[in-house]
Each structure stands twice: as structure tokens, then as C-alpha cells.
Amino acid sequence: MSWISKIISRKKKKNIRLAFYGEVNAGKTTLANRIANDLGYDDLGPVSEIPHETRKVIKLENANLKRDGYELNFTLMDMPGIASTVDYRNFVKFGLTEAEAIQRAKEATKGILEAIKMIDQVDVALVILDSTKTPFEQVNLTIIGNLQLQKIPIIIIANKIDLPDSRPELVRQTFSDQTIVSVSAKTGDNIEALYDAIIANS
Amino acid sequence: MKYYIDFITKNVTNKLTTFEKIKMIIRLVRQNRVLILENGLTPEEEAELIKQTMLVIDFDNFIGLEFFKWNRGLPESKKFFKKSSLANESQYTVVAPSEAVQVIENSDDLLSIELGS
Numbered sequence: 001m002s003w004i005s006k007i008i009s010r011k012k013k014k015n016i017r018l019a020f021y022g023e024v025n026a027g028k029t030t031l032a033n034r035i036a037n038d039l040g041y042d043d044l045g046p047v048s049e050i051p052h053e054t055r056k057v058i059k060l061e062n063a064n065l066k067r068d069g070y071e072l073n074f075t076l077m078d079m080p081g082i083a084s085t086v087d088y089r090n091f092v093k094f095g096l097t098e099a100e101a102i103q104r105a106k107e108a109t110k111g112i113l114e115a116i117k118m119i120d121q122v123d124v125a126l127v128i129l130d131s132t133k134t135p136f137e138q139v140n141l142t143i144i145g146n147l148q149l150q151k152i153p154i155i156i157i158a159n160k161i162d163l164p165d166s167r168p169e170l171v172r173q174t175f176s177d178q179t180i181v182s183v184s185a186k187t188g189d190n191i192e193a194l195y196d197a198i199i200a201n202s
Numbered sequence: 203m204k205y206y207i208d209f210i211t212k213n214v215t216n217k218l219t220t221f222e223k224i225k226m227i228i229r230l231v232r233q234n235r236v237l238i239l240e241n242g243l244t245p246e247e248e249a250e251l252i253k254q255t256m257l258v259i260d261f262d263n264f265i266g267l268e269f270f271k272w273n274r275g276l277p278e279s280k281k282f283f284k285k286s287s288l289a290n291e292s293q294y295t296v297v298a299p300s301e302a303v304q305v306i307e308n309s310d311d312l313l314s315i316e317l318g319s
Contacts, residue, residue: 084251084269084300085300086259105259109256109257112256113257119249134308138248138268138269138271145248146245149246
């Protein structure tokens with residue numbers, strides 16, 4: 001393919017599947033809502049301090065991102081947070097009844113299964129990390145390892161940079177060979193850099 | 203609650219298929235065993251471990267497990283790949299019942315876990 005045809009082909013891209021992966025409460029849905037709002041859509045899903053608020057894959061289909069002459073059509077997929085433990089008693093601490101908590105836990109286990117099974121259906125993955133925590137959280141390493149095996153482009157998001165104990169530099173050190181963008185999904189800080197990275201990696 | 207620590211050599215795990223390995227791990231963890239696997243799990247095996255764990259969680263007797271891949275003294279440039287990629291040599295995987303472990307420190311050089319009841 002000549003350089004001219006490469007440029008032309010990048011002007012209008014096919015509909016790619018852009019998936020949000022990460023541990024529980026990393027801010028995936030907050031970021032998905034931020035992007036949806038920036039593109040003129042309503043919130044994709046509710047945000048909560050109770051873990052496993054997102055228990056099914058939520059999709060925003062046929063979204064369109066335009067940047068500097070490039071146009072990207074994509075389906076945004078907000079995945080349930082990945083975990084290897086689901087304890088309904090943690091939900092009771094937030095005021096849910098035991099029955100509500102057990103139901104939430106059952107839905108959470110199904111959501112985790114669904115999210116892992118869908119890894120090979122993704123074109124570009126955004127792995128959202130809570131930059132106030134250690135980047136060595138095992139589920140993050142597992143997700144990234146599997147995405148690498150599938151040769152899926154990865155953008156690592158060091159989220160929550162608005163918080164005082166955020167350490168995005170630690171994320172950069174740990175994943176030094178990856179595309180990394182530090183953002184605050186909550187405040188929108190540095191979100192433009194994320195859009196540039198999405199275009200560059202799609 | 204008593205917990206036991208089992209060191210499992212690669213001679214054992216290398217003979218097993220992924221499915222057999224994951225089944226063995228979950229069976230032992232449900233028997234309150236903390237496993238130190240000499241031959242660490244691959245990312246695919248880790249994903250399979252999470253999937254199979256989700257299928258057997260029953261909320262009363264088994265709420266899941268925690269696992270950690272760990273190795274010592276990696277040079278800066280190798281950290282990411284050693285932690286997460288295909289390379290599996292000299293890596294250990296620790297698998298434990300969720301309620302048994304609390305991570306005290308998980309850094310480049312030290313994985314410190316408190317075992318409790």
C-alpha cells in the first residue's frame with residue numbers, strides 16, 4: 001500500500017470495537033460516560049462506589065470521533081470489572097440487603113466471565129488503572145498479558161490523576177513499552193490526549 | 203481456620219493440560235491450601251483460572267481466590283514483560299483462598315502476604 005493510500009484509508013475507518021478493561025472500581029464507566037458525553041450522547045451507565053456496578057457489557061454503537069482530519073467510527077464497550085473474588089458481604093457493607101447483595105454477586109460473576117470471553121472480539125483495548133493503587137494488581141497484568149497474546153493494541157489509562165495520592169509515574173515505569181495516557185475521567189483532565197491516542201492506535 | 207502451604211513443582215504441573223491444572227488449583231484452594239507453583243501460570247491460564255473460579259463461586263463456602271505472579275530481581279527494562287507476557291521462566295505463581303490472604307506489599311522485589319483466618 002502506498003503512503004497516499006494509507007493516508008486515504010485512515011481518513012475514514014471501519015467501525016472498530018473499542019473495549020474498556022480493568023479491575024473493579026478503576027473508573028471505566030466514569031471514563032465511558034465522559035467520552036459518550038463529549039461525543040454528544042447520554043451516560044452509558046450508572047457509577048457507584050459499590051463494587052461491580054457494571055455487571056453486563058454496555059455498548060455505545062456507531063460513535064464517531066473526529067480529530068485533525070481523521071474520522072473514527074467505533075463501538076465503545078464498557079466491560080464489567082475483572083476480579084478473581086466476588087464476596088457478597090462486601091456489598092452488604094454498602095447498605096444492600098443480603099438478598100440484593102447475593103443477586104449482585106451472581107450477576108457480577110457472569111459479567112466477569114462475559115468480559116474475559118470477549119477479549120478476542122476487541123480491536124483496541126483501553127486498560128484503565130486506578131493510579132492511586134499499585135500497578136501490579138494481578139488482574140491488570142492478566143488482562144494485558146492476554147491482550148498482548150491476541151496482538152490487540154493496548155492503551156493503558158492511568159486514571160484518577162485528580163486524587164492527591166495518584167502516582168501515574170509508577171504506571172509509566174511499570175509499563176514503559178506501552179502507550180500510556182494519564183487522565184482524570186472524573187474531571188476530564190487530559191482527556192484530549194486520550195482521544196489522540198485512540199486515533200493513533202486504531 | 204487452618205491454612206496449609208503447598209509447594210508444587212513444575213514436574214507436577216508440566217504433566218497436566220491447562221484444564222487439569224486449573225481444576226487441580228481450584229480443588230486445592232477450596233481445601234484451604236495456599237499454592238506456590240514453581241512454574242508460573244501463563245496469561246491464558248490465569249484468564250482460565252478466573253473464568254473457572256467464577257463458575258464455582260457459591261457465596262457461602264467459596265468466594266474466589268487471589269493469585270500473584272512474582273519473580274525477583276528483574277532489571278528495569280524487563281519488568282513489564284516478565285510480569286505479564288509469555289516469558290514464564292523463573293516465575294512463581296501464588297494462589298490462595300481469598301479470605302486467607304491480605305497483601306502487605308507487592309513491589310518489584312517483594313511480595314509480602316499476611317495469612318489469616
